[in-house]
Amino acid sequence: MMFKKSKRRDLVVLSRVIALASPYKSLFLIASALAIILAPLSTLKPKLIQEMTDNYIVNKDLDGMKMLFFILLGVLVIEALFNYMFNFITSLLGANVVKDLRLRVYKTVTSLRLKYFDITPIGNSTTRTINDIETINSIFSEGIITIIADILTLIAVLGMMFYTSWKLTLFCMITLPFLMVAAYIFKEKVRISFQKVRNEISKMNSFLQERISGMKITQIFNAEEEDRAKFRQINRDYTQANLDSILYYAVFFPVVEIISAASLGLMVWYGARGMLHDSISIGVMVSFPIYISMLFRPIRMLADKFNTLQMGIVAADRVFLLIDETELKEQGGTLKPDKLEGKVSFDRVSFAYNEGDYVLKDVSFEVQPGHSLAIVGSTGSGKTTIISLINKFYEIQKGHIFIDDKDINEYDLQALRRRIAVVLQDVFLFTGSVLENISMRDPNITREQCIEAAKWIGAHEFIVNLPGGYNFEVNERGTTLSMGQRQLISFARALVFNPDILILDEATSNIDTESEMVVQHAIEKLIEKRTSIIIAHRLSTIKKADNIMLLDKGRVMEIGTHEALMEKEDGLYKELYSLQFEHAQPAG
Numbered sequence: 001m002m003f004k005k006s007k008r009r010d011l012v013v014l015s016r017v018i019a020l021a022s023p024y025k026s027l028f029l030i031a032s033a034l035a036i037i038l039a040p041l042s043t044l045k046p047k048l049i050q051e052m053t054d055n056y057i058v059n060k061d062l063d064g065m066k067m068l069f070f071i072l073l074g075v076l077v078i079e080a081l082f083n084y085m086f087n088f089i090t091s092l093l094g095a096n097v098v099k100d101l102r103l104r105v106y107k108t109v110t111s112l113r114l115k116y117f118d119i120t121p122i123g124n125s126t127t128r129t130i131n132d133i134e135t136i137n138s139i140f141s142e143g144i145i146t147i148i149a150d151i152l153t154l155i156a157v158l159g160m161m162f163y164t165s166w167k168l169t170l171f172c173m174i175t176l177p178f179l180m181v182a183a184y185i186f187k188e189k190v191r192i193s194f195q196k197v198r199n200e201i202s203k204m205n206s207f208l209q210e211r212i213s214g215m216k217i218t219q220i221f222n223a224e225e226e227d228r229a230k231f232r233q234i235n236r237d238y239t240q241a242n243l244d245s246i247l248y249y250a251v252f253f254p255v256v257e258i259i260s261a262a263s264l265g266l267m268v269w270y271g272a273r274g275m276l277h278d279s280i281s282i283g284v285m286v287s288f289p290i291y292i293s294m295l296f297r298p299i300r301m302l303a304d305k306f307n308t309l310q311m312g313i314v315a316a317d318r319v320f321l322l323i324d325e326t327e328l329k330e331q332g333g334t335l336k337p338d339k340l341e342g343k344v345s346f347d348r349v350s351f352a353y354n355e356g357d358y359v360l361k362d363v364s365f366e367v368q369p370g371h372s373l374a375i376v377g378s379t380g381s382g383k384t385t386i387i388s389l390i391n392k393f394y395e396i397q398k399g400h401i402f403i404d405d406k407d408i409n410e411y412d413l414q415a416l417r418r419r420i421a422v423v424l425q426d427v428f429l430f431t432g433s434v435l436e437n438i439s440m441r442d443p444n445i446t447r448e449q450c451i452e453a454a455k456w457i458g459a460h461e462f463i464v465n466l467p468g469g470y471n472f473e474v475n476e477r478g479t480t481l482s483m484g485q486r487q488l489i490s491f492a493r494a495l496v497f498n499p500d501i502l503i504l505d506e507a508t509s510n511i512d513t514e515s516e517m518v519v520q521h522a523i524e525k526l527i528e529k530r531t532s533i534i535i536a537h538r539l540s541t542i543k544k545a546d547n548i549m550l551l552d553k554g555r556v557m558e559i560g561t562h563e564a565l566m567e568k569e570d571g572l573y574k575e576l577y578s579l580q581f582e583h584a585q586p587a588g
Contacts, residue, residue, distance in 0.1 A: 009317070010310075010313050013313050013316050013317045013320060014139075014144070014309075014313055014316075016316070016320060017097075017136060017139055017312070017313070017316045018144070020097045020100065020101060021093060021097055021140065023096075023100070024093055024096050024097070027089055027092060027093045027096070028093060028145075030085075030089055031086060031089045031090050031093060031145050032145065032148070034082055034085055034086040034089070034149075035086065035145060035146075035148055035149035035152055036152060037082060038079065038082050038083065038086060038149060038152075038153070039149065039152035039153045039155065039156040040156045041075065041078065041079050041082065042079060042153055042156065042157070042294065043156045043157055043159075043160040043291075043294070044075050045072065045075060045076065045079075045290065046160070046287035046288075046290035046291050046294070047160060047164075047287065048068060048071060048072045048075065049072070049283070049286055049287050049290065050164065050281075050283035050284060050286060050287035051068060051283065052065055052068045052069070052072070052283075053281075053282055053283035053286045053287075054281050054282065054283035054284075055283075056068060058282060058283075086149070087141075090140055090141050090145050090146065091140075091141045093140045093141075093145075094136075094137040094138070094139070094140030094141040095137065097136070097137070097140060098133050098134065098136060098137045101133055101136065101319070102129060102133050104323065105128060105129050105133065105319060105322065105323065106129060108322060108323050108325070109125055109129065109322075112325065113393060113394060113395070114388065114393040114394060115353070115394060116325070118353065121206035121209070121210065122206070122209045122210070124202055124205070124206055125322075126205050126209060127201065127202045127205045127206075128318060128319055128322050131198075131201060131202075131205070131315075132198075132315035132316075132318050132319050133315070133319060135198075135311055135312050135314075135315035136312050136315050136316050136319065137312075138308045138309075138311070138312050139308075139309060139312035139313070139316070142305055142308045143305060143308050143309040143312055144309060146305060147302060147305050147306065147309065150298040150301060150302050150305065151298075151302075153294070153298050154295065154298050154299070157291055157294045157295050158295065160291065161288070161291050161295070164284055164287065164288075164291075165274075165280060165284055165288075167270075167274075168267060168270060168271055168274065168280060168284065168288060171266055171267065171270045172263050172264075172266060172267045172288070172292060173263075174263070174266060175259045175260075175262045175263040175266070176263075178259050179256065179259045179260075179296065179299055179300075180299075182252060182255050182256065182259070183252075183256075183299060183300070183302065186248055186251075186252040187306050187307055187310075189248045190245055190248045190249070190304075190307045191307050191310050191311070193241060193244040193245040193248065194245060194307060194310075194311045194314075195311075195314060196241040196244070197238070197241040197242055197245060198311070198314065198315065199241075200234070200237050200238040200241045201238060203234055203237075203238075204234050204235070204238055207230070207231065207234055208231075211227055211231070249304075252300075253300065256296060256299075256300045259296070260292065260293070260296040263292055263296070264289055264292055267288050267289070267292060268285075271284065271285045271288065272285075332392070332409075332411065332412050332413035332414075332416070333409055333410040333411050333412060334410070334412060335406065335410045335411045335412060335415070336411075336412045336415035337404075337411075337415065337419070339419065339500060340403060340404055340419045340500035340501060341369040341404045341500070342367075342369040342370060342404070342500045342501050342530060342531030343366070343367065343368060343369050343402075343403065343404050343405060343531070344366070344367040344373075344390060344401075344402075344403055344501065344531060344533070345365075345366045345367075345401070345402040345403075345405070346363050346364055346365050346366075346386070346399070346400075346401055347364055347399050347400045347401070347402065348362050348363070348364055348398065348399040348400075349362075349363045349364070349389070349396050349398065349399035349400070349401060350362055350363070350396070350397055350398035350399055351385060351389060351394065351396045351397055351398075352397055353394070358397075358554060359382050359385050359554050360382045360385055360386070360389075360554045361553075361554040361555050362398075362399075362555065363382070363386070363399075363551075363554070363555070363556055364399075364556065365549055365556060365559060367531055367533065367547070368531075368546075369531055370529065370530065370531060371531060371532075371546040371547070372527045372531070372532040372533070372534060372544075372545045372546045372547070373532070373533050373534070373545065373546065373547050373548075373549060374533075374534045374535070374536060374542035374545035374547070374548045374549070375533065375534070375535050375548075375549050375551060376535075376536065376537075376539060376542070376548060376549070376550050376551070376573070376576065377550055377551035377552055378552065380553075381551040381552055381553060381554065382551050382553075382554045383505075383535045383551060384505055384535065386533075387422060387503050387505055387533070387535070389401060390403075390408075390420065390501070390503065390533070391416075391417055391420060391422065391503075392408055392409075392411075392413060392416065392417075403416070403501075418497065419499055419500045419501060420499055420500070420501045420502075420503065421494035421495070421497055421499035421501070421502050421503065422494065422503045422504075422505065423487075423490050423491055423494045423502075423503070423504050423505065424490070424505045424506075425505055425506035427478065427483075427486040427487055427489070427490040428477060428478075429474050429477060429478030429481070429486055429489065429490075430474070430476075431473075431474065431475065431476050432473070432474060433468075433470065433471045433472060433473055433474065434463055434466065434469075434470050434471070434472050434474060434489060435447060435450055435470040435471060437474055437478075437489055437493065438450040438453065438454065438470075438489060438492045438493045438496055439493075439496065440493065442497075445496055445497070447470070449496050450470065450492065450496055451470065452496075453492045453493075453495040453496035454488075454489075454492040456492075456495060457488060457491040457492050457495055458488065459485075459488035459489060459491065459492050462485055462488070463489075499530065500530060500531065501530065501531045501532075501533070502527065502530045502531070502532045502533070503532075503533045503534075503535075504532070504533070504534045504535065504536075505535045506535055506536060506537065524544065532545075538580070539576065539577050539580050542562075543562045544562075545561075545562070546561070547559060547560060547561060548560065548561065548562055548565055548573065550565075550572055550573045550576070552572065557572050558571060558572055558573050
């Protein structure tokens with residue numbers, strides 16, 4: 001039953017892959033037509049050689065032999081041309097399908113919720129987008145169309161062999177069952193080994209991506225040898241999986257050659273007897289070894305091509321599972337405001353990253369348009385989670401979130417996020433120029449706007465002093481810049497979009513004291529015009545916020561102005577502020 005379900009699913013996946021070629025129907029039809037033409041065309045060579053031998057060489061007819069030679073040469077040229085066209089078109093078809101599919105997969109990946117990236121290694125997504133899709137390409141370039149072409153060739157060759165001498169054909173086919181059994185065993189063994197290869201390369205991609213990204217930590221903790229040992233094991237497993245598949249090839253192809261030689265031996269033995277009794281001509285004996293070669297070569301390659309097709313189907317199944325992912329895809333509404341007033345409300349919101357393990361518990365608060373709310377609390381209290389929920393990176397389990405008195409689920413995601421700017425503690429810069437990192441390559445944002453934002457935040461001076469100024473090329477993750485410089489660029493990036501809601505998550509933590517004074521001044525001017533939500537460990541930086549909310553283990557413990565909270569005798573905020581202030585005092 002499981003086998004039937006698996007076969008049924010394979011057929012469904014294969015039909016979906018073929019459907020991907022619908023925009024390139026003309027290429028598919030041309031390749032199919034060429035496969036149909038090449039099948040009988042390939043059988044003309046041995047037939048012409050037979051005719052040349054029996055009618056011209058034996059009779060020493062040089063003129064007739066020359067004529068047939070040029071006909072044979074013409075057939076060879078036409079066949080070579082058609083083969084070139086067939087291989088080129090099938091490869092072109094596969095390349096076009098892969099191009100479209102890769103864009104579709106990347107679009108899917110960028111539309112997934114953050115939960116997907118929380119639970120899925122980045123290497124897996126890389127494997128789906130690169131390796132698996134390249135494997136799907138082989139369905140067209142080496143798989144289904146070429147398999148059909150080989151099957152048509154087999155039918156044409158067998159037809160011609162039976163037409164030429166059905167008795168000799170049946171005698172040559174005595175070894176065919178052995179070949180079929182060997183091909184089936186080979187196909188099954190290689191299929192299993194190829195699946196193992198795919199799994200091992202996925203593990204390797206995940207390991208390399210994680211370790212290379214975290215190389216600084218590896219070197220800080222002197223863990224290079226441990227990582228090398230782990231990689232040696234992964235590399236050994238991957239190599240072994242490849243060697244297993246190579247072993248099956250190394251065994252199968254010699255077996256095919258032995259069976260083919262046995263068939264040829266039977267043909268010579270039976271054909272020689274036929275020649276003695278004048279029932280088989282010399283031309284037949286000359287052409288039949290060619291027929292046998294043409295018969296066994298496709299059968300040998302079919303086993304390999306079926307494996308290629310199977311691996312393409314397995315890869316396509318994984319890719320389609322990602323494309324079809326609905327639970328982890330971001331869901332948005334239809335509301336697309338050009339501007340937000342900036343009112344933010346949480347109504348009895350509870351949220352858990354893992355089912356049942358609530359990070360936020362019955363959280364309620366409200367931020368009026370143009371006002372600021374500072375959120376404080378210990379690590380793990382849920383501060384950053386609130387930011388993620390305002391941007392709708394995750395779906396809440398209980399309660400409601402309102403922006404401008406409308407449920408957040410009513411908003412189109414892109415329209416909503418365009419009106420909200422976030423500056424995170426961990427700044428991520430992309431490979432490209434400083435200008436591109438500020439504008440995020442948005443064609444609607446001009447160079448002048450980027451420069452104005454940089455001046456506003458106090459980043460212009462250091463940027464113009466970089467080699468190339470705003471055209472300075474930033475390395476991956478911004479490694480060519482200091483932490484403070486990266487943070488200033490992230491501020492300019494947030495400001496240039498002119499957001500209605502500004503969120504700062506420990507945004508000044510990586511900036512030196514001098515730069516912080518510049519940024520703090522810019523922040524104070526900025527939040528006068530916008531709704532602002534600020535997360536900070538240093539409470540001295542948030543005293544001017546309109547309201548301060550203290551979280552503890554996912555619950556709202558206190559909320560009010562700095563002065564009001566400091567007036568509470570046993571208030572948690574007052575205690576936290578006093579502790580920080582005491583620690584900040586220099587030792588006497």
